[in-house]
Amino acid sequence: MKAAPFDYVVPDTIEEAVQHLADAAGDVSILAGGQTLMPLLALRMATPSLIVDINRIAALSGVSRAEGAVRIGATTRQAQILADPTVAAHAPGLTKATALVGHHQTRNRGTIGGSISLAEPAAEYPATALTLGAVIEARSARGVRRIAADDFFLGPYTTALEPEELVTAVHFPEWPAGTRLIVEEVARRPGDFALVGFVCALVVEGGRISRAGVGWFGMGPTPMRSRKAEQALTGQSATGLDLAGIAALAVSETDPMEDGHASAAYRRKVAGRIFQRTVGQALAEQRAA
Amino acid sequence: MSQHSIEVTVNGEAVRAEVEARRTLGDFLRIDAGRTGLHLGCEHGVCGACTVMVDGLAVRSCLMLAVQANGRDVVTVEGLAHADGTLHPAQQAMKDEYGLQCGFCTPGIVMTLAALTADGARPTEAALRDALSGHLCRCTGYQGILRAARRLAQGTAA
Numbered sequence: 448m449k450a451a452p453f454d455y456v457v458p459d460t461i462e463e464a465v466q467h468l469a470d471a472a473g474d475v476s477i478l479a480g481g482q483t484l485m486p487l488l489a490l491r492m493a494t495p496s497l498i499v500d501i502n503r504i505a506a507l508s509g510v511s512r513a514e515g516a517v518r519i520g521a522t523t524r525q526a527q528i529l530a531d532p533t534v535a536a537h538a539p540g541l542t543k544a545t546a547l548v549g550h551h552q553t554r555n556r557g558t559i560g561g562s563i564s565l566a567e568p569a570a571e572y573p574a575t576a577l578t579l580g581a582v583i584e585a586r587s588a589r590g591v592r593r594i595a596a597d598d599f600f601l602g603p604y605t606t607a608l609e610p611e612e613l614v615t616a617v618h619f620p621e622w623p624a625g626t627r628l629i630v631e632e633v634a635r636r637p638g639d640f641a642l643v644g645f646v647c648a649l650v651v652e653g654g655r656i657s658r659a660g661v662g663w664f665g666m667g668p669t670p671m672r673s674r675k676a677e678q679a680l681t682g683q684s685a686t687g688l689d690l691a692g693i694a695a696l697a698v699s700e701t702d703p704m705e706d707g708h709a710s711a712a713y714r715r716k717v718a719g720r721i722f723q724r725t726v727g728q729a730l731a732e733q734r735a736a
Numbered sequence: 737m738s739q740h741s742i743e744v745t746v747n748g749e750a751v752r753a754e755v756e757a758r759r760t761l762g763d764f765l766r767i768d769a770g771r772t773g774l775h776l777g778c779e780h781g782v783c784g785a786c787t788v789m790v791d792g793l794a795v796r797s798c799l800m801l802a803v804q805a806n807g808r809d810v811v812t813v814e815g816l817a818h819a820d821g822t823l824h825p826a827q828q829a830m831k832d833e834y835g836l837q838c839g840f841c842t843p844g845i846v847m848t849l850a851a852l853t854a855d856g857a858r859p860t861e862a863a864l865r866d867a868l869s870g871h872l873c874r875c876t877g878y879q880g881i882l883r884a885a886r887r888l889a890q891g892t893a894a
Contacts, residue, residue, distance in 0.1 A: 452737035452756065455738050478804075488758070489798070549870075551848070551863075556796075637866070637869035
C-alpha cells in the first residue's frame with residue numbers, strides 16, 4: 448500500500464507542464480485531484496517515473512461562459528462545480544451529475560479534467576459529457592486541440608489523448624432553458640461506481656420533443672450513447688409515448704459487461720426500468736409545468 | 737526519486753521535513769509530524785479514517801502527497817480540542833451520542849463533521865448523510881454517528 452518511487456515536478460504554467468509531458472515520452476502521470484491516481488499508485492497499478500502535478504497552474508481552474516458553452520477548467524474541483532451558480536444556471540446536467548460523483552471528501556480534491564482523462568466507463572462525468580455534447584480542450588507542446596466527446600472515449604480508460612497531451616478544459620454546450628435533465632444511477636453503496644447509470648436531456652416545445660440526448664455509464668466499455676433512441680424520441684408527442692419500446696431500443700444500443708457485481712442481463716433490465724421511470728416522470732413534470 | 741523540503745502548518749505549528757515525493761500526507765502527518773491521532777485504514781481512499789482538514793476542507797490524507805501540502809494549513813484530530821482539554825463540539829457530540837465503539841474510524845468522522853459545521857454552518861440531513869457516506873464504521877451501525885451529526889448541525893451540541 449505504498450507507492451513505488453517517482454520524481455515529482457509542480458509547474459506553474461501550462462507551457463511548462465506540456466514540456467514535461469513531451470520530454471517524459473509516456474512514462475509519466477499527470478496529478479490533478481489524485482482521487483484515482485493516488486489509489487493506483489498505492490496499489491502499484493501505476494508506476495510512473497515522473498509525476499507532473501498541475502494543481503499550481505492557476506489558468507487550469509475556474510468556470511466561465513463562452514461561445515454558447517460553459518467552460519470548466521480541468522482542475523476545477525468537483526465540490527466547486529457542485530456549488531457553482533453559473534454551472535447550475537447554464538449546465539444544470541453537470542450539477543446533477545456532480546452530486547453523484549464520489550464522496551464529499553473526494554469531491555473536495557477530485558477534478559473534472561482528471562475524471563474525463565481517466566475515462567472510467569462507469570463514471571458520471573464521461574457519460575454526461577458524451578450525452579450533452581461536450582468538447583474536450585487539450586494542449587500539447589504542439590498547440591491546442593478540441594475533441595468532441597463523441598470521438599474522445601475509445602475504450603475502458605482509453606481516450607483519444609496523445610501521451611503528451613493535457614486536458615485543459617471541458618466545454619459543455621448550453622441546452623435551452625427548461626430542458627429536462629436526468630442523471631440517475633444504481634449503485635450498491637453511495638459513492639460507488641454505478642452498476643447502471645443514465646443521462647438524458649429532453650427539449651420539449653409545443654408538446655413535442657424537439658431534441659433528445661440519451662447516454663449511459665456502466666453499460667459498456669466506454670460511456671455509451673443511444674442514437675437510435677434519440678432519433679426515436681425526437682419529433683414525438685410528449686404524451687402517449689411508447690416508453691417501453693423506446694427504452695428497449697435505447698438499451699439495445701448498450702454493451703453491458705458481466706462481472707462479479709452484476710450480470711449483463713441485470714444491468715439491461717435495470718437500465719430499461721430507469722429509462723421508463725425517469726423519462727416518464729420528466730415528461731409528466733413538463734406537462735404540469 | 738525526488739526529495740522535497742516542505743513546511744506544513746499542522747494544528748497551528750510549522751512542521752518542516754525532507755520527504756520523498758511518494759510520501760502521502762497521511763504518512764507525513766503520522767511519521768514526520770507525529771500526529772498519530774490520524775488513523776490510516778485502507779490507504780487507498782475507501783475507508784475515510786485518515787480524513788483531515790486541508791485549508792478548512794475535509795480531504796482523505798492518503799489521497800494527497802505530502803509535497804502537495806507544502807505551505808498549506810492542515811488540522812488533524814489533535815488540533816480540535818482546546819489546550820485545557822475541552823472537547824470540540826464535534827467530539828463532544830460523538831461522545832454524548834455514543835457515536836463510537838472501537839474508535840478507529842472516529843478521527844476521520846470527527847474531522848468531516850468539524851469541517852461541515854465550521855463557522856456555524858448548519859448542514860441539512862441530506863448533506864450530513866452524503867458526507868458520512870465517505871466513512872466506513874464497522875462497530876456502531878452509524879445510528880449514534882448520525883445522532884451526533886444531527887445534534888451538531890442543530891447547534892445543540894455542548
